[in-house]
């Protein structure tokens with residue numbers, strides 16, 4: 044393994060030379076690109092990248108332009124994971140045969156996919172990659188909706204969110220099914236490393252990504268990606284929404300080692316009521332009508348319960 | 362670059378980001394790279410903006426929050442110093458202004474056609490309530 048890039052503080056991090064470019068077509072204030080930058084800038088090693096169909100892919104590969112400064116491939120919606128797994132397998136084979144042109148280089152293999160691509164449509168493919176324990180990292184850009192096609196619900200969409208296929212109105216409060224516990228499912232694959240990250244906590248993110256790169260075997264990362272368009276907030280507020288996501292514990296930051304050891308990596312000093320997170324986004328606006336207010340309380344209870352569960356798992360060390 | 366019609370796309374196209382052979386991109390700053398005409402670095406989204414950020418270096422503490430949180434790689438930092446904004450790639454989202462911790466802020470949003478020098482000359486002073 045090559046030496047880990049030294050990133051002690053933000054000033055040092057800012058000396059990174061980005062391998063992702065602007066003038067892509069992502070919305071102003073989109074968190075996808077903030078996450079991608081933090082992930083790619085965590086290493087100076089060569090990169091083999093893929094993206095599944097979705098906002099990130101569609102907006103960074105608009106013919107005749109590419110926004111990627113490293114090997115990058117898009118095939119379909121479901122197979123960003125297997126595209127990278129294929130490249131990694133070829134790399135290993137060439138290495139075994141002594142046929143690598145530059146054997147001293149240590150490329151990192153990373154696939155990006157949206158929640159639609161990961162929680163739903165590419166689910167079995169990711170599961171296969173994790174089960175086979177490819178030496179790769181899979182990163183979900185989790186904006187809890189099929190954003191690129193106009194905001195249909197996915198199995199990551201949380202209860203009470205108004206999506207185009209689960210619209211809120213006088214007889215419905217929107218999505219009725221709870222968000223899939225993807226971290227738990229990935230943990231159950233007993234992969235060496237899985238982590239939940241958020242772009243506002245760049246240091247926690249970089250630490251986990253570097254840990255992932257140093258891990259031999261499959262790594263799963265779930266990154267919360269506030270979507271200005273579908274979550275309905277002002278583009279300038281992306282990081283504020285991300286702060287609310289982590290500080291209300293709606294998106295707790297933790298890692299799972301070997302599918303067993305849970306480590307919570309961020310404990311907010313002041314835990315913010317979930318109500319503030321909901322109130323800041325148009326997709327939850329209807330929850331503040333008298334008719335649906337009871338759901339805010341239920342939301343808080345769910346978040347508290349999940350936080351208690353994570354702490355129990357961490358303590359139990361099983 | 363010549364725009365192609367929908368029926369003129371090359372199926373399975375491969376784009377080269379750089380002209381010629383390259384090595385160690387992670388160790389090469391943007392200004393020293395040989396971007397090809399297929400890199401979006403060579404494109405501009407300046408016409409997306411209705412409002413734009415203006416940078417006043419007098420108050421800047423080089424914390425680099427704007428650098429790490431700019432979605433569009435438009436904060437130019439060199440040798441740990443914030444040196445300016447890449448106005449070809451900035452989309453005017455305003456995230457950099459929100460995350461700037463100084464008082465007064467070192468970055469503020471103005472109308473796209475505002476004159477930078479004028480705005481810097483009349484920069485707001487310290488907000489005592491904060």
Ligand SMILES: Cc1ncc(C[n+]2csc(CCOP(=O)(O)OP(=O)(O)O)c2C)c(N)n1
Pocket residue numbers: 096097098099119120121156157158159160161164184186188189190191192197
């Ligand atoms: C097999 C297949 N089904 C449907 C589509 C249409 N499609 C393209 S992008 C997209 C939404 C992607 O959602 P997600 O994976 O969550 O990524 P996001 O755009 O939200 O980042 C859909 C449904 C497709 N390209 N391929």
Ligand code: SF4
Pocket residue numbers: 068069070072073074075098102186190191269270271272273
């Ligand atoms: S719709 Fe959302 S995820 Fe897609 S580009 Fe816009 S902000 Fe980003």
Ligand code: SF4
Pocket residue numbers: 072413414430431432433434435436446450451452453454455456457458
């Ligand atoms: S306004 Fe947005 S795109 Fe422009 S420099 Fe600031 S954060 Fe970057």
Ligand code: SF4
Pocket residue numbers: 420421422423424425426427428443457460461462463467468
């Ligand atoms: S966030 Fe503000 S103080 Fe920090 S580097 Fe940017 S402009 Fe300077």
Ligand SMILES: [Mg+2]
Pocket residue numbers: 157158159184185186187188189190
């Ligand atoms: Mg999505």
